[in-house]
Amino acid sequence: MLDTTFDPKATEPRLIAAWDKSGACKPDPKARAAYCIMIPPPNVTGTLHIGHALNNTLQDVLVRFERMRGKSVLWQIGLDHAGIATQMVVERELARSGNQTRRELGREEFLKRVWAWKEQSGGAIVNQLKRLGASADWSRERFTMDEGLSAAVRKVFVQLHRDGLIYKDKRLVNWDPHFETAISDLEVVQRDVKGKMWRFAYPLADGPIDGVSEIEIATTRPETMLGDGAVAVHPSDQRYANLIGRMVRLPISERLIPIIADEYPDPEFGSGAVKITGAHDFNDFAVARRHGIGMFPLMDTKARMAGDYVPQRFQGLDRLVARDRIVAEIEEMGLLRGVEDKTISQPHGDRSGVVIEPMLTEQWYVDAPKLAITATAAVEQGDSVFTPRQWEKTYYEWMRNIEPWCVSRQLWWGHRIPAWYGPDGQIFVAESEAEAKTVAKKHYGADRPLTQDEDVLDTWFSSALWPFSTLGWPNDTPELKKFYPTATLVTGFDIIFFWVARMMMMGLYFMKEVPFKDIYIHALVRDAAGAKMSKSKGNVMDPLELIDRFGADALRFTLAAMAAQGRDIKLSEPRIEGYRNFGTKLWNAARFCQMNECNWWEEFDPAQAKQTVNRWIIGETVKAARAVTTELEAFRFNEAANALYRFVWNVFCDWYLELIKPLLNGEDEAAKAETRRTAAWTLDQILRLLHPFMPFITEELWERLGEFGRKRDRLLIQERWPDLAGGLLNPASAEEIEWIIDLVSETRALRAQMNVPPAARIPLLLVGADEATCVRLERYQDLIDRLARLEYSTSADAAPEGSVTFVLGEATVALPLDGVVDFAAEAERLAKEVARLDSEITKTQAKLSNPEFVARAPEEVVDEHRERVEEFTTQRAKLADALARLRAALNPMH
């Protein structure tokens, strides 16, 4: 006998082990149709947060669903080496344990420590994914720094370089002074900070012109003035027309710089003149390039003032310190023309949080604009389809404005760039040092020492190859053939640019096919204020703690049920609790079945069921199965979950199990046996349908129920999805049972309104009921009595003197007057109902008398309206009659 509740804590670990041991999560070699999902590889430093929980729940739902549908399913699992994040963690660890710093250790030794860290503490998230119930083939786990994946990275780099799609360039990059590395545009976040704007006067070098002796510029970053190469004004700006081409003497540096004309300055803003600092500002860089203006770098890798263009007294100062000193000097020189407070949006490193400096450095770039062309076209042609569709716009928007992708990072942890330099700086890009040497020898005609590029690649470079590198590429493996292009990508919108777009580019370039057919973009799980959950904000909900408290099934079902399209998820505990209760409800329904010997019977053929109630539930089950299937195919997880919730609780538990109680306790052995088997069959279907969402409780029930009926020879995870073949829907049975449900519901409402004590049966007389109704009432009298505690009798005659009649379902009911009824309240209710019906009838008739409606609305809609009028009119007549009688009874003087 089952306990009264399911115990997730005791059960989950056992089932995780059982699934793994069964091999059920490996692709089925016999199945012809392939289905593959690539996990968005979590960072090796990561721990499971609620976003992972959502993301992986949805993937697991799909994976279990498709597996049960008989496909050969590969859920490719793995981890990302997460360059900056991991290096940060290990460096912090070193600092905490009083070790040497990264630089003191040296590159080789530091990397050893990182690998050691990875072996020990990395990948904790893998076990946490298992706790969530993820049914992946764990034996195929990959890591972006695996030898195989690293080889793929090298091959891709070399190939793209050979094709001219990777190149080295000296230009302005986003520089993170904390990690001392370049980062890509995407890794920069703009934040508003309070700042100031200063106005400086730059004196004209050759004295006053037309009485003007200086030109005023505005800056929020005075320290960069040391690197000014020009002052720009708009060509149409009359104020400066006569100054264009003149020189100004840059204060402090005493360099002479020209006044140039360019479209960039906005004459409306400030003085209309802009200082041009090509080495420290992206806009200025463009202007300087256009005009061949010199660039003067002012900072070292830690963003301290340094270099030839920085006077001795500022050398080594932090740029903010230098800023104050420069402003002071300008003021002393009498050239400060004003200061005002100003909110500035400042770039920050998304990992380091420090202010990013634009710096002039040499880096490796991927020609993203070129690769984006096919990647954009693929979505336009529908080779890959976003769900929800609106994300395609976001994708296009970015792809059409894409900048070259800076892929080199001045870090140690990552894929080292496969480029070697000869003594004269000649670059040899090759898949290995040996290969580079061979090429170099040919180039130089002799062996020359080569040094490898110090830099590593952006983490997202290897992630971009994930859909094919994990399948064995560049080798032509059977997996690659079978699973590429993959079926569905499930991910959050926050990494559409970082990851999805780049996988599209790389996949299309190297595989000539899109990496995935469907891209399902889910919402972000946010905190109550609608903010992104983040460790730094301290607003995270820990999924593992939620699993401890409510069980993994409850968390999974909640996430799936809330994964509606188009809105962020605000997770609430009461909701999880509610779905935990749903599990308990299912558990107890199974317990009821077990107590009543509703045991699994393999030979049971639902098509042969005779009892109306059984035929009805079989039809309802098929309807539910179809709904769940359709919704899942369209990635409407919430709809699928809701359909299941309603079917299990409101149909199976609330009605079916109640309706069969008399049969199970009755004398008709044939009916009893059929009912037991039908109940078992239905429960069996429910377990299958629910399994993708709640794998633990369903698997456990599957096994436990099997202990009593026929023995199960397979785990539920290996079972097949319910057969959706038609022929099981039985309209007649459905109509009859729905009639009972209506009757019971309405009678119950009536009882409540009449304030009848719960134990009391009340006699009701049906007046003028037709024969079919009488037969039905007769047949289901016990049931109706049980469920509503009403004893009906029927009469073909009119209602007895002094009783009130009213409508119940399709029957007219007479209520003897000596009850405990609040007639006034009842009269009010009836009057309200009559009024409602009147307005409905008027409304519907108005529609019907509109010739356009009749002509143009679909036929079935018009018919529906006609029926509605008829139905409402009959009902209204009955109610009005009852109301009249009631009023008469209330007021005998009439």
Place this chain on the structure above:
RNA sequence: GGGCGCGUAGCUCAGCGGUAGAGCACCACGUUGACAUCGUGGGGGUCACAGGUUCGAUCCCUGUCGCGCCCACCA
């Protein structure tokens, strides 16, 4: 500045042109009955606002107001 989205019951939210929905909360009644992690019933909404399209709009279009996100930029 450009783009995307959201305003539906007290709360959290579904809703795929055809009589407005769920869960929670609330009120009433109910417990030796598979389940109090429960059951039955009930109250509660001019679907943000204004126009338009349509026989018919919560749904499509336009505008307004409020809120959120993304991208770019502010010398």
